[in-house]
Amino acid sequence: MPTQPGSIWKTMQEKGYSRREFLQFCSLAAAAAGVSTEATAQVVKAFERKERPPVVWLHFQECTCCSESFIRGSHPIVADVLLDALSLDYTETLQAAAGEAAEKCLHDTIKKYPGKYILLVEGSVPTGADGVYCCIGGRSALEILKETARDAAAVIAWGNCASFGCVQAAKPNPTGATPISKLIGKPVINVPGCPPIADVMAAVVTHLLVFGRAPELDAQGRPREFYGRRVHDTCYRRPYYDAGLFVEAFDDDHARKGYCLYKMGCRGPVTFNACAVTKWNEHTSYPIQSGHGCLGCSENAFWDNGPFYQHLPKFPGFGIESTADTIGAALAVGVGVGIAAHAVSTNIRKRKLIHENVEESVTESPEQQ
Amino acid sequence: MSNRIVIDPVTRIEGHLRIEAVIENGMVTDAYSAGTMVRGIEKILKGRDPRDAWAFTERVCGVCTTVHALASCRSVEDALGITVPKNAELVRNLMFCAQYVQDHVVHFYHLHALDWVDVVSMLKADPVATSRLAQSLSPYAKSSPGHFAAVQSRLKGFVESGQLGIFANGYWGHKAYKLPPEVNLLAVSHYLDALEWQKEIVKIHAIFGGKNPHPNYLVGGVPCSFNLEEVNAINSERLNQVASIIKEAIEFVEQVYVPDLLAIAGFYKDWAGIGGGLDNYLAYGDLPTRGYNDPASFLLPRGAILGRNLNEIHEVNGKAEKEIEEYIAHSWYKYGGGDGVGLHPFAGETEFNYTGPMPPYQQLNVEGKYSWLKTPRWKGHAMEVGPLARMLVAYAKGSTDVKELVGVVLKKLDVPITALFSTLGRTAARGVETQVVAHWMKGFYDELVTNLKNNETRTHTRFHWDPETWPATAEGVGMTEAPRGALAHWIRIKDKAIDNYQLVVPSTWNASPRDAQGQRSAYEAALIGTPVANPAQPVEILRTIHSFDPCLACAVHLHDPQGRHIHQVTFS
Numbered sequence: 001m002p003t004q005p006g007s008i009w010k011t012m013q014e015k016g017y018s019r020r021e022f023l024q025f026c027s028l029a030a031a032a033a034g035v036s037t038e039a040t041a042q043v044v045k046a047f048e049r050k051e052r053p054p055v056v057w058l059h060f061q062e063c064t065c066c067s068e069s070f071i072r073g074s075h076p077i078v079a080d081v082l083l084d085a086l087s088l089d090y091t092e093t094l095q096a097a098a099g100e101a102a103e104k105c106l107h108d109t110i111k112k113y114p115g116k117y118i119l120l121v122e123g124s125v126p127t128g129a130d131g132v133y134c135c136i137g138g139r140s141a142l143e144i145l146k147e148t149a150r151d152a153a154a155v156i157a158w159g160n161c162a163s164f165g166c167v168q169a170a171k172p173n174p175t176g177a178t179p180i181s182k183l184i185g186k187p188v189i190n191v192p193g194c195p196p197i198a199d200v201m202a203a204v205v206t207h208l209l210v211f212g213r214a215p216e217l218d219a220q221g222r223p224r225e226f227y228g229r230r231v232h233d234t235c236y237r238r239p240y241y242d243a244g245l246f247v248e249a250f251d252d253d254h255a256r257k258g259y260c261l262y263k264m265g266c267r268g269p270v271t272f273n274a275c276a277v278t279k280w281n282e283h284t285s286y287p288i289q290s291g292h293g294c295l296g297c298s299e300n301a302f303w304d305n306g307p308f309y310q311h312l313p314k315f316p317g318f319g320i321e322s323t324a325d326t327i328g329a330a331l332a333v334g335v336g337v338g339i340a341a342h343a344v345s346t347n348i349r350k351r352k353l354i355h356e357n358v359e360e361s362v363t364e365s366p367e368q369q
Numbered sequence: 370m371s372n373r374i375v376i377d378p379v380t381r382i383e384g385h386l387r388i389e390a391v392i393e394n395g396m397v398t399d400a401y402s403a404g405t406m407v408r409g410i411e412k413i414l415k416g417r418d419p420r421d422a423w424a425f426t427e428r429v430c431g432v433c434t435t436v437h438a439l440a441s442c443r444s445v446e447d448a449l450g451i452t453v454p455k456n457a458e459l460v461r462n463l464m465f466c467a468q469y470v471q472d473h474v475v476h477f478y479h480l481h482a483l484d485w486v487d488v489v490s491m492l493k494a495d496p497v498a499t500s501r502l503a504q505s506l507s508p509y510a511k512s513s514p515g516h517f518a519a520v521q522s523r524l525k526g527f528v529e530s531g532q533l534g535i536f537a538n539g540y541w542g543h544k545a546y547k548l549p550p551e552v553n554l555l556a557v558s559h560y561l562d563a564l565e566w567q568k569e570i571v572k573i574h575a576i577f578g579g580k581n582p583h584p585n586y587l588v589g590g591v592p593c594s595f596n597l598e599e600v601n602a603i604n605s606e607r608l609n610q611v612a613s614i615i616k617e618a619i620e621f622v623e624q625v626y627v628p629d630l631l632a633i634a635g636f637y638k639d640w641a642g643i644g645g646g647l648d649n650y651l652a653y654g655d656l657p658t659r660g661y662n663d664p665a666s667f668l669l670p671r672g673a674i675l676g677r678n679l680n681e682i683h684e685v686n687g688k689a690e691k692e693i694e695e696y697i698a699h700s701w702y703k704y705g706g707g708d709g710v711g712l713h714p715f716a717g718e719t720e721f722n723y724t725g726p727m728p729p730y731q732q733l734n735v736e737g738k739y740s741w742l743k744t745p746r747w748k749g750h751a752m753e754v755g756p757l758a759r760m761l762v763a764y765a766k767g768s769t770d771v772k773e774l775v776g777v778v779l780k781k782l783d784v785p786i787t788a789l790f791s792t793l794g795r796t797a798a799r800g801v802e803t804q805v806v807a808h809w810m811k812g813f814y815d816e817l818v819t820n821l822k823n824n825e826t827r828t829h830t831r832f833h834w835d836p837e838t839w840p841a842t843a844e845g846v847g848m849t850e851a852p853r854g855a856l857a858h859w860i861r862i863k864d865k866a867i868d869n870y871q872l873v874v875p876s877t878w879n880a881s882p883r884d885a886q887g888q889r890s891a892y893e894a895a896l897i898g899t900p901v902a903n904p905a906q907p908v909e910i911l912r913t914i915h916s917f918d919p920c921l922a923c924a925v926h927l928h929d930p931q932g933r934h935i936h937q938v939t940f941s
Contacts, residue, residue, distance in 0.1 A: 010526065052532055061408050063922045064383045065431020065582040071475075072568040072581065079561045083523065087532040092380045096483045096539030098911055099376035105537050126407075132723045133741075134406040136385055137377045140728040141406075167410065167428040174409030174721075194428060195582055198568075237601075250587060251829035256594040258601020280580035284572045284610075287579030291602070292592035295424060295585075303425070307418040 052084070053209055054109050054117040057091035058148060060134050060141040061168050061177055062123030066158040067093040069195035073202045074282040081202060085209065089117075092136075103137050110151060118208060119152035121145065121162045121180050124169060128176030142183065149184040154208055156189045157181065158201065160297060163190035163221070170303035181221060189214055190221035194297035197278055200226045220300065222272070231268035231294050234276040237261065255291055265309040266293030273298040374904045375732060377405070379914060381480040383432040384921025386880065388892070389733060390910055392901050397910065400889075400896035402880045403733055403740040404921050407701075407721075414870040418836070419445045419862050422870060423586045426858065429872065430922050431582045433851040435468045435574065437858070437872070438586035440847040443661055444860040445588045448845025452660060454827040457590035459817045460577050462656050463611070464584065465849075466810035467573040470618050472852040473756070473803040474570075474626050476918045478556075478563040481796065484912040485633050486548060486556040489541040492525055494550035499558075502551050506632055509624040511562060520558040540906040547636045556633065559625050570618050576607050590829030595821055608818065615814055619807045630800040631781050634793055641784050644792030644913040646895030649750045650674040650758035651878065653685065653848040653855040656809065668809055669850055672762040673747060677790060679765040685747070687846040687857050688715075693873060696744040699737070699882035701725065709885045711746060714859040714871040715844065719743075742921075744881040744890060745873050753891040754854025754878045755917060756799040757789060770805045792895070795916040836865040851875050853918045876920045892917060 013022075057067075071078045082088055088095075090106040097105060109117050123141075126133035131140025149155055157180050160166035168177040181188040191204050204223055207215045215223040232238065240246070241260040248254060248263060262269070268276075271294050275286040287294050293309075296302040306312075377387035385406040391399040414425055422445065427438040439461060446453065453461075496517035503512035527533075540546075548556070571581035577593050578584020585592050596602035654664055654671030664671045672682035686692055694711030697704055703722040704710060712718065724738045733739040746752070763771040778797055779786060788794055820826075833839060841864065848857040854875030861869040879891040889897075895913050902909070 052530070052534075054532070059385070061406060063428050063431040065428070065434060068431045068434065068582045071479075071564065072571065074568060077565050077568075079564050082534060083527050087534045089532075089534060089537060091535065092378050092385075093383070094479060095380050095535045095537070096488070097537065098378065098380040099907070101538040101540075101906070102378055102380050108537075129721075129723060131728055132725065133408075134385065135728050135730075136405065138375075138726075138728060138730040143728065167413065167425055168408035170413045170425075172412065174412045175407060177408070195431060249829075249831055249834070250592060251590065251594050251827060256596040256602050256826075257599055275580075281568065281572045281575040284575040285579050286575075287585055290575070290577060290579030290585060290593050292579055292585035292587065297583075303413075308421045308424060309418070 052087040054113045055086045055088050055120060055205075056106055056109055056117055056148060056152075057088060057093075057120040057122065058144065059092045059136075060121070060123030060125050060145070060162075061175070062159070062161045064093060064122070065195040066122040066161075066201070067091070069198045070158075070201050072198040072281060075199060076202060076206075078202075081205075086118075086205070099137075106148065110148060114151040116153050117151070118205070119148055119155045120158055120205075121155065122158045124161045124165045124177040124179060125183055126168075126175035127178050127183075128174075133175040145180060145183060149180075149186065152186075154189065154214060155180070155184065155186060156191060156204060156208075157221075158191055159196055160192045160194045160302070163192040164300040166194060167303055170301075187214070187217075188221055189217065189223065192222060192227070192298040192300075193273060194295075196298070197226075197274060197280055199278060199282075200274055218272075222298075226274040226278070227272045227298065229272065229274070229277070231271045231273055231276050231288070232266075234274075235268055235288055236276065237288055250291070258291075261288055261291075261293040263311050264293045265307070265311050267296030267299070267302065267305070267308075267312070268294040269312060270305075271296040271299050271302075373732065374907065376907055376910060379911070379919065381483065381911075381915060382919040382921065383430060384876075384919070386914075386919050386921045387733070388896070388910060388914060389735060390896060390901070390907070392904050395900055395902060397896045397899045397901060400893045401733065401735045401739060402742075402882065402890070402892040404742040404876075404880060405740075406921065407741040408922075411719075411870050411872065414867050416866050418865075419448075419860060419867050420588045420834075420836075422858075422860065422867060423588065426870075426872065427583050427586070429874070430851075430920055432920055432922075433468070433472065433853060433856075434582040435464055435578075435584060435586070436849055436851040436856055438584075439465065440849045440856050440858040440872075441860075442586050442588050443847030443849065444845045444858040445847070445862075446661070446845070447847060448843040448860055448862055449833045449839060451589050451830060451833050452662070453590045454830055456595065456817060456820055456825065457828050457830075458657060458660065459813050459820070460591045460593065460828065462813045463810060463817070464574055464577055465655060466806050466813065467570050467614075467618075469806045469852050470622060470803055470810070471567050471570045473799050474563055474622070475567050476799065476852070477626060477630065477796070478560045480918065481915045482556055482560060482633075483536075483539060484908055484915055485546070485637060486560075487541050487543075487546040487553050488524070488536050488539065488557055489528065490546065490548070490550045491521065491553035491557050492528065492550075494521060494554035496521055496554070499551040499554045502632075503555055506628040507624040509628075511558070517554055517558060520561065521554055524557060540908040543906050543908050544902060545908050548633065549636075552632060552636070556629060559629055562625065563621075566617075566621050569614055573611055573614055576603070576611060587829060589832065589834055590827075592829075594828055595826040597821065608821075612814060615807075615811050619811065622804050622807045627800050627804055630797065631778065634782055634797060637793060638782065638784060638788075640793040640912065641782075641788035641791045643899055644795070644895045644916060645790040646897070647751050647753045647889075647891050648675075648677040648790070649747075649752045650761050651685065651747055651752035651754050651855050652759045652762040653687070653850055653857060654759075654762070655848075655850040656806075668768070669759050670763055670766045670768065671848075672766060673752065674758070674761055674765065675750060677787075679761065682762060682765050687848050687859075690716075692748055693857075694746055694749075695873065695877075696746060696884040697738075698744070698885035699735075700740055700743045701738050702743065711749075711885070714857075714873055715861070715869075717871055738882075740882040742877050742881045744884045745878050746884060746888075749886075751884070751888045751890050751894070752878055754875045755795065756802045756852070756854075757795045758854060759850060760798040760801055761789065770808070771801065774801045774805055792899075792913045792916045799918070839865055842868075851920070853920050854878060874920075876917075879917050880919055880921065892919075
C-alpha cells in the first residue's frame with residue numbers, strides 16, 4: 001500500500017498505529033457515519049488521501065453553542081478531526097491568528113481551493129439596516145457569506161440559527177435574522193438543533209468527506225440519516241404515552257417513575273431529531289431522559305410554537321410510520337393543522353386507546369390553562 | 370489616526386469583538402473596544418411566558434451556557450417569592466461548578482494558551498527532557514518520554530503537511546514567546562488532552578439537564594427527579610457517574626491545568642506588571658449554601674472593591690436605584706433623556722441608533738458612538754468583573770479556601786499580592802478559582818447524597834408554578850456569576866407575561882466603550898501600557914484581552930421597557 005504524505009494513514013503510521021488499527025479506525029468512522037461494512041473500503045481510500053480537505057467555519061449571529069457542541073464529539077474526538085480528518089483553516093473560536101492574519105487564512109483558502117473547500121456556517125445573517133447588525137473586520141456578515149459561499153464545494157448550516165434563524169429570528173425578529181439557505185444560490189445542508197448533537201455534526205462532515213456527496217436530505221434540507229425520525233417515535237418513554245401514563249407536575253410521583261412528558265409540554269411529537277437514539281454527550285442522556293420535555297430545538301420557528309410548558313393541541317396519537325416530509329410540510333401550515341393532517345396516517349389499531357387515554361389525562365391536568 | 374491599528378476579528382473568544390489601539394513607541398497609549406453584532410433577545414422576550422425565559426436567555430451564550438438560564442430562573446423566582454428545594458439548589462450548584470471547571474480549562478488551553486505557547490517551537494523539544502519536566506510538576510499519568518515523542522511526531526507531520534489549520538498564520542517565532550521548547554511541547558500535549566477531557570465534565574449537565582451545551586433548567590427547581598428505586602430517574606448509577614466525573618475533574622485540574630499555569634506563568638512574570646487597568650472590582654457572588662436569598666451563605670461572596678482597597682468590601686444591591694446604571698454615550702442607542710444620563714436596568718430604555726460607518730469600513734468613529742455594547746457603572750465607577758474580581762472579594766472577605774490557594778500560588782511564583790492586579794494575575798485567579806470550585810463541587814455532591822440518604826428527594830416546588838396564582842405585577846432580579854464575571858437579569862411581569870426583561874452581563878462591564886464622563890471600561894483601561902513589539906503581530910494585545918475571557922454574544926442586547934419602537938435605525 002503506497003503511503004501518501006500528509007494522509008491520515010501516514011499520520012497514523014507516524015503515531016505508531018498498525019495497518020490493522022488503521023483499518024479498524026476506518027470501520028469505526030464508517031460506523032459513525034452510519035454506513036455498511038461493504039462501504040468501508042471507500043472510507044479507507046478517503047483517509048489515505050493526500051491533502052486534508054480544507055474547511056472554513058464562519059460565525060455570524062450565534063452564541064457559539066454549535067462550536068462548543070462540535071468539540072464535545074466522542075467519535076471521532078475533535079483532536080483527531082482537527083489534526084487528521086480535515087484542515088480547519090478559519091474559525092474565529094479556535095484559530096491562533098487574529099485580525100488581518102485571521103482574515104488572510106480565510107482568503108488564502110478561498111483562493112487556493114476554489115470549488116474544493118467545505119463551508120460551515122454558524123449563526124444567522126441579519127439583513128436589516130444594510131448589515132450593520134453584524135460586521136466582522138469591517139465587512140457585513142452578508143458580504144462575507146456571499147464571498148465565501150461562491151466557490152464552496154458544499155455548504156453546511158450548523159444549528160438552528162444558520163438553518164432557520166433560531167432565537168434572534170423569533171418574533172419580532174428585530175435585526176432581520178435570516179437563514180443562510182435564503183441568501184446563497186446553492187444547496188445547503190441544514191443541521192438544525194440548538195445546538196446539534198456533537199456526533200451528528202461530525203458524522204455529517206464525515207459523510208461528505210468519505211462518500212464525496214451530501215447525505216440524502218429531506219424537504220427542509222436536513223439529512224434523513226439524523227432527522228428522519230420524530231423524537232416521540234424513538235423515545236424510551238413512548239410506552240407510557242401509549243399507555244396513557246403522564247407526568248402531571250414536575251417531580252411528582254409520575255416524574256419520579258419517568259412517565260411521558262407530553263402533558264408538560266414535550267415537543268417530541270413534532271420534533272425530528274436523533275436525540276432519543278444517538279443521545280447527547282457520548283450517549284449520556286437527552287432532555288426527556290433528564291426529566292424535561294423536548295423544546296423542539298431542531299424545528300423551524302420552535303420559539304414561536306406556543307409556551308414551552310403548554311402541551312401541544314390535542315391529537316389522537318402519532319404513528320411511527322410517518323415521515324419528516326409529511327409532518328414538515330404540514331407544520332408549515334400551522335401546528336394544529338399539521339397534527340390534524342398527520343393524524344390521517346396514524347396507527348389505526350392504537351388510535352382509539354390512545355385517544356381515550358390522552359383525553360382522560362388532559363382533562364385531569366391541573367396546571368393547564 | 371494612522372497609528373491606530375485594528376484587530377477584527379479578535380479570535381479565540383466568543384462573539385464578535387473589535388479592538389482599535391493607538392500605538393506609540395511600541396506601546397498602547399489608547400484603546401477602543403467595540404462589539405459589532407447585535408441580536409435583540411430582550412425585545413423578543415416581551416409578552417412571553419416568564420417560565421420560558423430561561424430557554425431564550427440561555428441562548429444568549431453557548432460558551433457560558435447554563436448561567437443565563439440560572440439567572441433567568443432566579444429572576445422569576447425572586448419576582449414571585451419562590452424558594453427552590455435544597456436538592457434543586459445543590460443540583461444547580463453542581464451544574465454551576467461543572468460549567469466553571471469546563472469553561473476555565475477550555476479558556477486556558479484553547480482560547481488563551483496560544484498567546485503564551487509557541488506551537489512551532491515545540492518541534493525542537495527533547496521529549497525525554499519534557500518528560501522529566503512533566504514528572505517534576507505533577508503525577509499526571511501521560512508523562513512518559515514515549516508519550517511526548519508521539520505527540521511531537523504527530524504535530525511534526527501536521528506542520529510538514531503544509532496545512533496548518535487552526536495554527537495557520539499564528540505569530541510563531543515572535544520574540545514575546547518566552548517558553549523553552551520543552552514547556553511548549555508539554556503545553557501542546559495538554560492542549561490535546563484538555564480538548565478530549567472537557568467533553569467529560571459536561572456530562573454532569575447531561576445527567577441533570579439532558580444535554581450540553583444548553584441543558585434544561587426550570588423555574589421552581591430543576592427538571593430531574595431522584596428515585597433510588599427506578600431506572601427512569603436519577604438513581605445510584607447516575608450518581609456514581611457524577612462522582613466519577615468530579616473525581617477526574619479534580620485530578621485534571623490539580624495534575625494538569627494548575628501545574629501548567631504555574632509553569633508557564635513562571636516565564637512571564639513581567640506580565641504581573643502589565644494590563645492591570647481599572648482598580649475597582651465587582652462580584653455578585655454565587656454558590657448559595659442556605660438559599661439564594663442569603664448572600665452571606667455564598668461560597669463565592671458578593672461585594673465591590675474600590676481603589677484596590679482590600680480592607681473594605683462594599684455591599685452591592687441589584688435593586689437599589691442608583692447602584693447599577695447603564696450609559697450609552699458611545700453606544701449605538703439613544704435615550705429619551707439624552708445620551709449623558711445613566712439608567713438603572715428597571716428604568717432602562719433602548720432604541721437602536723446606529724451612527725457608525727457603513728460596511729465595509731476601515732476604522733470606527735471613536736469620537737462618537739462605536740459599539741453595540743452599553744456601558745454599565747456601579748455607583749458611577751467603572752468596574753472589572755470576572756475571576757480576578759471574585760477571588761479578590763473572596764480573599765478580602767476571608768474565604769479560607771481562596772486565601773490558602775492564593776497564598777500558595779503567590780509563593781510559588783514569588784510575587785506579592787499586588788501582582789494579581791495584572792494580565793497574569795487575571796489568568797492566575799482563574800486557575801485558583803477552578804481548583805477551589807472543583808473541590809466545592811465534591812462537597813455539594815456529598816451533601817446531595819446525604820439528603821437522599823435521609824429520604825429528602827424533592828427537586829421542584831409547585832408554589833406559584835401556575836400563572837393563575839401570580840400577582841398582577843411583579844419584578845425581580847436574578848444575580849449570578851458567569852465564568853467571565855457578574856451577571857444579572859431583571860424581569861418585570863405583568864398579567865402573567867414578560868413586560869420587561871433586561872440583562873447586564875460580564876462582558877458588558879468589561880468590554881464596553883467609555884461612558885459619558887469619558888471613563889474607560891476594563892478592556893480599554895487594561896490595554897494602556899501594553900507593549901506591542903510589532904503592530905502587525907499584536908500578540909501582546911491578545912494576551913491582555915484574552916485574560917478577561919471575552920464573551921461578546923452575551924454583552925450585546927437591547928431592551929425596551931416602554932414598548933417604544935426600537936427598530937428605527939438612524940444613520941449619520
